[in-house]
Amino acid sequence: MSKRLKRLKKLLQGTILDIYGEKYSRDLFSEFARLHCPCVIVNSMNAWPALELWQPPWIRFMELIPFFSKIRVAVSMSSFSGVDQKYIDMTFFEFLNKSSDESFNCYMAQCPLLSDEGLFEELTLSSLVKDIKKPNVISNQSVNVHLWMNVKPVISETHYDSYQNLLCIINGSKFVELVPPSAMLKSYSVISDVHNHTLNRPRAAYEINLKKGDILYIPEGWWHRVESSENTVALSYTWKGIDQQALAIDLRGELDVYITRNAIKRMAVKRIDQVLQKKANDAKLDAKILENISAGDSELINELFEEYGIIQILYNAPPTSVRRLLTKMKKSKELIKFLKSLNAEEGYLIMKKLDECDTEPITEFTNDLYDGSKVFLRMKEILTRHKIFMVKKAVNFVINRVT
Numbered sequence: 001m002s003k004r005l006k007r008l009k010k011l012l013q014g015t016i017l018d019i020y021g022e023k024y025s026r027d028l029f030s031e032f033a034r035l036h037c038p039c040v041i042v043n044s045m046n047a048w049p050a051l052e053l054w055q056p057p058w059i060r061f062m063e064l065i066p067f068f069s070k071i072r073v074a075v076s077m078s079s080f081s082g083v084d085q086k087y088i089d090m091t092f093f094e095f096l097n098k099s100s101d102e103s104f105n106c107y108m109a110q111c112p113l114l115s116d117e118g119l120f121e122e123l124t125l126s127s128l129v130k131d132i133k134k135p136n137v138i139s140n141q142s143v144n145v146h147l148w149m150n151v152k153p154v155i156s157e158t159h160y161d162s163y164q165n166l167l168c169i170i171n172g173s174k175f176v177e178l179v180p181p182s183a184m185l186k187s188y189s190v191i192s193d194v195h196n197h198t199l200n201r202p203r204a205a206y207e208i209n210l211k212k213g214d215i216l217y218i219p220e221g222w223w224h225r226v227e228s229s230e231n232t233v234a235l236s237y238t239w240k241g242i243d244q245q246a247l248a249i250d251l252r253g254e255l256d257v258y259i260t261r262n263a264i265k266r267m268a269v270k271r272i273d274q275v276l277q278k279k280a281n282d283a284k285l286d287a288k289i290l291e292n293i294s295a296g297d298s299e300l301i302n303e304l305f306e307e308y309g310i311i312q313i314l315y316n317a318p319p320t321s322v323r324r325l326l327t328k329m330k331k332s333k334e335l336i337k338f339l340k341s342l343n344a345e346e347g348y349l350i351m352k353k354l355d356e357c358d359t360e361p362i363t364e365f366t367n368d369l370y371d372g373s374k375v376f377l378r379m380k381e382i383l384t385r386h387k388i389f390m391v392k393k394a395v396n397f398v399i400n401r402v403t
Contacts (some may be wrong), residue, residue, distance in 0.1 A: 069124035079155035099151035140370035172232025249282035
């Protein structure tokens with residue numbers, strides 16, 4: 001084989017496919033990790049002995065796993081979830097036998113091979129490490145390694161992890177539904193028995209079919225639901241993401257309220273902006289009217305409020321025109337009456353427009369806004385309605401301080 005062909009083969013080892021199927025060099029994995037963007041790495045596990053050895057009738061496992069040593073195995077009648085999940089300790093031989101039992105399903109879920117947790121299964125399964133290799137894309141990371149194995153098809157319900165994850169398929173296949181963290185704001189309430197699991201299956205943003213030899217990068221915080229075919233074996237290489245708990249401990253919780261408040265404000269603003277944009281887009285306004293609104297005709301804006309609705313007009317009006325209009329209302333003593341008539345979305349939009357007046361202070365309107373629409377306090381109605389909070393008490397605590 002020529003040197004050129006050898007270099008070409010080496011280059012093709014470990015191609016990255018993004019969530020749209022586009023190909024990239026394996027060297028770009030650090031960029032995917034930095035941007036928290038999922039990707040699939042193909043053709044990078046060819047040198048793993050496990051790809052040939054870890055398959056039915058599981059002779060290699062019987063050789064390496066001590067016969068009487070126990071493994072903690074998840075059992076279920078149907079799908080598997082972190083909510084009220086049951087576990088049974090059994091030997092690997094018992095796992096194979098019980099997997100043929102039709103009354104329930106067995107899943108070796110996240111059994112440790114190498115970890116810093118000191119769990120007893122690590123002693124049982126650590127001999128399997130000789131058949132695997134650490135993926136090159138995380139060669140500098142300190143990782144934990146866990147085994148996932150099922151004989152009958154299994155489903156892991158939607159959840160997210162607080163760490164980075166490379167899911168490596170050794171045998172069988174997995175169908176993975178991925179949902180970015182931000183997409184769950186509308187459909188998921190985090191008030192749950194286990195905060196990072198939900199039985200309310202969201203619509204998948206991306207669907208990925210993983211086959212033997214594929215590696216999926218699942219970023220920290222991305223929701224995922226996994227369907228595993230029969231006789232599937234996989235490994236997850238995990239490493240730390242943002243260590244929020246360590247930050248909280250180091251600072252004795254001093255930043256907890258600050259971080260939570262700002263996170264909720266960001267989520268609230270994003271969600272309300274989506275609502276406003278949809279309402280504005282739904283309006284069928286004449287092109288000439290839109291042109292005059294955009295030009296900043298505050299007299300016209302005032303006249304159009306009653307006929308077309310406030311949101312549709314304000315959304316397209318420049319901030320300076322909104323400020324001129326409110327100033328005129330204040331002089332004629334109509335401002336407080338106007339503000340009291342607003343709902344939360346309308347009040348938010350006015351505040352946003354005023355805030356965009358970079359060169360002009362909005363201080364003179366602050367007291368009027370609080371006395372009139374109580375806009376920030378009433379934002380709570382929208383936020384609660386769209387179920388984006390973890391705990392109701394935390395919502396009240398934070399909202400009261402936001403205002």
